[in-house]
Amino acid sequence: MEAAATEPQKLPRRERERMAQRQEMLDAALGLFSKKGFRNVSMQEIAETSEFAIGTLYKFFKNKEDLYRALVREQAVKFHEGIMLAIASADDEVDKLRNFVRAKEEVFRANVAMIRLYFSETQGARHNVLAGVDSEMRDKHEEFLQALAGVFESGMARGRFRQIADPYHLAVALESVTNGFLLQGLLRPDRQKMPEDPDAILDIFFQGLLA
Amino acid sequence: MEAAATEPQKLPRRERERMAQRQEMLDAALGLFSKKGFRNVSMQEIAETSEFAIGTLYKFFKNKEDLYRALVREQAVKFHEGIMLAIASADDEVDKLRNFVRAKEEVFRANVAMIRLYFSETQGARHNVLAGVDSEMRDKHEEFLQALAGVFESGMARGRFRQIADPYHLAVALESVTNGFLLQGLLRPDRQKMPEDPDAILDIFFQGLLA
Amino acid sequence: MEAAATEPQKLPRRERERMAQRQEMLDAALGLFSKKGFRNVSMQEIAETSEFAIGTLYKFFKNKEDLYRALVREQAVKFHEGIMLAIASADDEVDKLRNFVRAKEEVFRANVAMIRLYFSETQGARHNVLAGVDSEMRDKHEEFLQALAGVFESGMARGRFRQIADPYHLAVALESVTNGFLLQGLLRPDRQKMPEDPDAILDIFFQGLLA
Amino acid sequence: MEAAATEPQKLPRRERERMAQRQEMLDAALGLFSKKGFRNVSMQEIAETSEFAIGTLYKFFKNKEDLYRALVREQAVKFHEGIMLAIASADDEVDKLRNFVRAKEEVFRANVAMIRLYFSETQGARHNVLAGVDSEMRDKHEEFLQALAGVFESGMARGRFRQIADPYHLAVALESVTNGFLLQGLLRPDRQKMPEDPDAILDIFFQGLLA
C-alpha cells in the first residue's frame, strides 16, 4: 500500500522531506544550467546555491549528468503535461488551438529558464548530455505532434478546417511558428515587433485554414 | 594558366597554402564541434583530427574561442549569403519565396554539421561562447528577416498576396516553419512523414496568402 | 592545560590544522623556490614535496603567484621584525648596532633558504613576480634604513659617534657591509676568510666612527 | 697564424661579419634578459629584436642557455677588466681606491642592464642558469677581491693606511659598500638621498682608514 508519486501527501514524512530537498537542488540547478550551460556550472556552485554539501548532492544524484538528466526530464514532463492538457480541454478544434497557443505562451513567459533549457536540448545542437533522456524527450515531442495533428484531422473531418495540407505537416508548422514567435519575443525582448496577443499568431494560420 | 574557382588565384603560393591549412583546421573543428559541442571538444582532438600539432593550431588561432568564433562566423556568412542571394534572384515575389525555401533546403541538406552549429548558437541556449560573434549573427538574421518581410510587403503592394498579416510577422512565420520542417527532416531522419518536395512547405503558406 | 608558543591557542582545532598544512606547503615551496627560482619550480613539484595533491594547493592559494607572494611576504615580515627588534632592544647606540649585526647574522645562519629568496627579490634582478609585494618590501626595507639612520643620528647627538657622514649614508653602508660579509660567508662557505665573530664586521666601522 | 680575438681587424672579413652578427644577437638578448629575466624571454623575442631568424640564432648558440651563458660571460669579462684596470692605473693606494670607485660608478651608470644581469647572477638567488659560468664568475670576483685586498695590504705596508682590519675584510667591505650605494642610486632612482659625488662613498671609509 505504498503511496503513489502523484499523491505526495501520503508519503511518510521522511520521504517527503527528501523530495523537498531534492526539489531545492533541482531548482538551484535549473537556474544555473539555464544561465550558464551544463559544462559551465560546477557541482560546487550547485551545492552552494542550494545550500547543501557536495556530498549530499551525490547522495541524491549518482553524478552530475544524472542530476542534469533528472532536471531536464522533470521540466519536460511539466511542459508536456501543460500543453497536452490545453489541447484536451476544449471540444471545438479552433478552441483547442487557441488553448494550445495560450498555454504555450503562458508556460514560456512563466519560465524562461526552463525554455532555454528545453530548446538547448530539443533544437539544434545535440552535443548535449542527454543521450539517454533524449529519446524520451523526442518521444514526448512526437506524441504531442501526433496529438496536434489529431486536432487538425478531426477539425477537417468535422468541416471546421479546409483540407489545405497533411494534418501532421500542419502540426509541425504550428509548433514551429509558435516557437519562432515566442522565442523571438522572449529571448530577444528588444525586438518590439512581435504581436502582443498570442492569438495573433493563429490569425496567420487561420487565414488559409478556416473553412 | 590556372583559374581558381572564386578569385584567390592572385595570392602568393605561401599564402594559399596557409589558407588551405587553416581551412583543414576549421573543417576538422566543424565536424567535432557540431557533433560534441564546444566544451566537449579538446584542442588535442582538433589537432589530431586535422593532423596538425597543437602548436600549429595556436599559430593560426589565438585560442580555442578564437578558433570557434572564426568557424561560426565563416559558416554564418556562407549561410547568410546563400539565402539572401536566393531572395534576390527573382522578380516575382512568389518565385522569391520558392527560391528561398529551395536554397535553404539545399544548404541544410548539404551541410548538416553547419546547421547544427548554427542552431546551437542562434536558438535555445545562450550559454555559448559567442558573446562577440553573437550580435553579429543576430544582426545578420535580423537583416534577413527584414529582407523577407520586404518580399511580403512588395508582394502585397503588387497585389500578389492578400494582406493577411504584418509582413514582418509573416517573415518570422515562414522562417520558423522552414526551420521546423527542415530540422525535423534532417535532424530526425527516422521521421518519414516530412514532404519530399520543399515546395510543399509553401503550400501551407500559400493557401491563405495568395491573392 | 596546553600553552602555545605565541598566541594561537585560541584557534579552533580545524583552523589550527589548516594553518599547519598551509605552513607545510609554504615550507616545501621555500625550499624549492630558493633552490631553483620561481619559474623553475612547478606546482607539481611543490605538491609532491609537501605531500599534498595539486588540487589541495589550489584550495589554499589562488594560483602559483599567490603562493609565492604569500611566501615572500611571510619571510620578509619575519626577517624585518627580527631586525627591528634587535635595534630597539638596547639603549646605547653602540649596543644597538651590535645587536643588529648579531641578529642579522643569526637570521642569516638560521635560514639560508629564506635569505636567498629575500635577496633574489630585493637586490639585483627585478624580473620577479613580486610586482605587488615588491613595493611593500621596499617600504619595509626603507623603513628599516630610516631606523638605522636614526641610531646613527642619536649616537651623534649623544656624542657616542663622530659626525663622519650623513647618518642615512652610514645606514646604507652598514647594511651593505653586513650583507656583503654574511652573504660571502653563507652563500660561499668555501671561502674561509670571513671573520668568525660577527662583531668583527663592526670593528671596521667603529674604527672611524667611535668618538 | 690566426689573428687574436683582441685584434679583430686581422680577422677575415667573413669572420668579422659573423662576430658582428653574434654581437647584435647578444645585445638584443642583454636588453631583454635584463628587463624580463631568463625564463620570461623567448627565443622568438630575441630573434625578432635582433632581426635574425630563430634558426640563425641556433647557428650561433647551441641553445637558449648557451646564449645566456655567453652573454653573462661577455659582460662579466668587460666589467672585470674595467675594474681591474682602474685598480692598476695609479701608484698611490688612495688613488687606486678612488679610481676603483669612479670606474665602478661609471660602469654602473653606463650600463644598468648589465648591472641588473650581473647582480641577478652573483648576489642572492642562485636559481640561475649559470651552473657553469657561475664558478668562472666567482673566480673572477674572488680574483678581484684579492687584488683589492692587495691594495689595502700594500697601503698598510707603505704606511698610507692604518692597520684597522684584515685587508681582505676591508676589500669585502669596500666592495659591499660601493655595491650598496650604487644599487641604491641606480635601481631606486626615486631615493634622492644618495651622494652625488662617488668619492663621498670613500669618505666613510677613509675616516677610520687613513693614517
Added chain:
DNA sequence: AATGAATGAGTTTTCATTCAT
C-alpha cells in the same frame, strides 16, 4: 647559409568525485 613553420613536451589550473569524520 639563412629561414621560420611545425612540433609536442611540459606547465598551470579546474572540477567531478570519493570517503573519513
Added chain:
DNA sequence: AATGAATGAAAACTCATTCAT
C-alpha cells in the same frame, strides 16, 4: 546522515628546438 577536504585526471596554452626549403 550529512559534510566538505582532498584528490588527480584532463584541458588550455607556451615555447625551445628541429629541419625542409
